[in-house]
Amino acid sequence: MPEPLKIAPANGRLGILTPGMGAVASTAYAGVIAVRKGLAEPIGSLTQLSHIRLGKREEGRNPLIREFVPLASLDDVVFGGWDPISPNALEAARTAGVLSESDLAPISSELEGVVAMPAVFDQRWVKRLDGIRVKTGENLFDLAEQLIEDIARFRSENSLERVVMVWCGSTEAYQEASAVHDTVESFEQGMRENDENISPSQLYAYAALTSGVPFANGAPNLSVDLPCMIELAARNRVAYTGKDFKTGQTLIKTILAPGFKARMLGMRGWYSTNILGNRDGEVLDDPENFKTKEVSKLGVLDAILQPEVYPELYGNIDHVVRINYYPPRGDNKEGWDAIDIFGWMGYPMQIKVDFLCRDSILAAPIVLDLALLLDLAQRADQSGNQEWLSFYWKSPHSESGSPEHDIFIQQTKLKNTLREWMGESPVTHSEAG
Ligand SMILES: NC(=O)c1ccc[n+]([C@@H]2O[C@H](COP(=O)([O-])OP(=O)(O)OC[C@H]3O[C@@H](n4cnc5c(N)ncnc54)[C@H](O)[C@@H]3O)[C@@H](O)[C@H]2O)c1
Numbered sequence: 001m002p003e004p005l006k007i008a009p010a011n012g013r014l015g016i017l018t019p020g021m022g023a024v025a026s027t028a029y030a031g032v033i034a035v036r037k038g039l040a041e042p043i044g045s046l047t048q049l050s051h052i053r054l055g056k057r058e059e060g061r062n063p064l065i066r067e068f069v070p071l072a073s074l075d076d077v078v079f080g081g082w083d084p085i086s087p088n089a090l091e092a093a094r095t096a097g098v099l100s101e102s103d104l105a106p107i108s109s110e111l112e113g114v115v116a117m118p119a120v121f122d123q124r125w126v127k128r129l130d131g132i133r134v135k136t137g138e139n140l141f142d143l144a145e146q147l148i149e150d151i152a153r154f155r156s157e158n159s160l161e162r163v164v165m166v167w168c169g170s171t172e173a174y175q176e177a178s179a180v181h182d183t184v185e186s187f188e189q190g191m192r193e194n195d196e197n198i199s200p201s202q203l204y205a206y207a208a209l210t211s212g213v214p215f216a217n218g219a220p221n222l223s224v225d226l227p228c229m230i231e232l233a234a235r236n237r238v239a240y241t242g243k244d245f246k247t248g249q250t251l252i253k254t255i256l257a258p259g260f261k262a263r264m265l266g267m268r269g270w271y272s273t274n275i276l277g278n279r280d281g282e283v284l285d286d287p288e289n290f291k292t293k294e295v296s297k298l299g300v301l302d303a304i305l306q307p308e309v310y311p312e313l314y315g316n317i318d319h320v321v322r323i324n325y326y327p328p329r330g331d332n333k334e335g336w337d338a339i340d341i342f343g344w345m346g347y348p349m350q351i352k353v354d355f356l357c358r359d360s361i362l363a364a365p366i367v368l369d370l371a372l373l374l375d376l377a378q379r380a381d382q383s384g385n386q387e388w389l390s391f392y393w394k395s396p397h398s399e400s401g402s403p404e405h406d407i408f409i410q411q412t413k414l415k416n417t418l419r420e421w422m423g424e425s426p427v428t429h430s431e432a433g
Helices: 023-036 089-096 101-112 140-157 184-192 200-210 227-236 248-262 279-284 287-305 359-379 387-392 407-421
Strands: 013-019 077-082 160-167 215-217 239-242 266-276 318-325 334-342 348-356
Touching: 013 140, 013 200, 013 359, 023 077, 023 089, 023 101, 023 359, 077 140, 089 101, 140 160, 140 184, 140 200, 160 200, 160 359, 184 200, 184 227, 200 215, 200 227, 215 359, 227 239, 239 359, 248 266, 248 287, 248 334, 248 348, 248 359, 248 407, 266 279, 266 287, 279 287, 279 318, 287 318, 359 387, 387 407
Parallel strands: 013 077, 013 160, 160 215, 215 239, 266 318
Antiparallel strands: 266 334, 334 348
8 A cells, every 4th residue: 555645634715726717717706606506416527526536446435526525615725816808707708698597596606706817818819809907017927026016915815825827818829839938037038028929828827826826728729838837836846737627629539539449449530520519619710820729639549559659550540639610509519520430341431420519518527527636746745847737738747748638548647646635546447247
């Protein structure tokens, strides 16, 4: 049995701050408030619903995760956030149109009470949006300091013990890391000089890590996965994780692809197209913002199928991903997949998947789980990248450069990490059954 980690208890209140108060964030808040009132079940959330087997199968030990590890209770959660457009979470939820008025009515005063703080926003990074509640400052360093003050005020006004931050803002334009991102020193110098390579999401990540607040990046843009932020997280002993919530089409892709590979079926192509009509779809209609998403979505198949190990099965795959902005669908995306596989003696077969999904309904429980699990990691003094949370990401951050994308391996890693932290043996499934 491994030695259990010393994990500080989840006493007091936990603040969850989201830069971005749009469809995903407002749906996440609404769900938690509805669950607290007994109006809904937390469907899709591992921290609330999943059990975890301990020891050998015949021991019959199978507690809920939330009874096994010391997680913050939903009753202790307080929400806050920033947005350049949404004034509060109720307006955000109404604009997003994910939840019906009948579901919003019994929780409307709580949602209205979550007032968005003015955002650090720059249209250079999100061309399709016009910010109206935007901070101004002498330079980027000054803006980051304003965010740090916001975090401190949120903490004291709500008498919070701990705070975590989950980026739920729009996907920023594509960018590669540059010299300004090399070290904390170069980044701070760059903020003072208004370096054009520094994006708003990086200022939020900097503010969080400087404040000792764990950070999760729900979008595919670069924010915390930069050398300067990794250095800052190590220096301040803060946990972080990312990036890009694994929902919708990529969720299905990482469920199906490991199955084809497990049976040694070949693949010739995978064509994925989406229509969606929410604000996210509008932002992604710009080629620079779509590129950020495309890079995140394309990495998945190669990592699962390992064409370098299985060239005869996966060495020649056409993998295409398209997103089309189509307003009539709102948040109810339709994702089509045309999958061309082949079997014995090379005979081709086709699979079509038509997933009429609800993006924010799939993303909301991920926001909650990440917030609670990051808070757990921080209390367990686990700083830096939390690779065991890859389960939740389209582009899991991995220092080794080769992240795990297979959702079943990711799930095993997540549960085994919790077992080990609590002094239980990992489950390898090597015994019968
Ligand atoms: N819904 C999903 O399934 C899913 C999956 C993976 C990733 N994501 C990502 O999550 C993010 C949120 O998605 P959504 O559907 O809620 O989008 P949304 O457009 O409804 O909400 C994003 C919000 O972020 C705000 N925003 C933009 N720049 C900001 C800034 N600098 N600071 C603070 N707020 C800012 C916008 O005003 C908007 O209200 C997007 O980046 C999206 O790509 C969503």
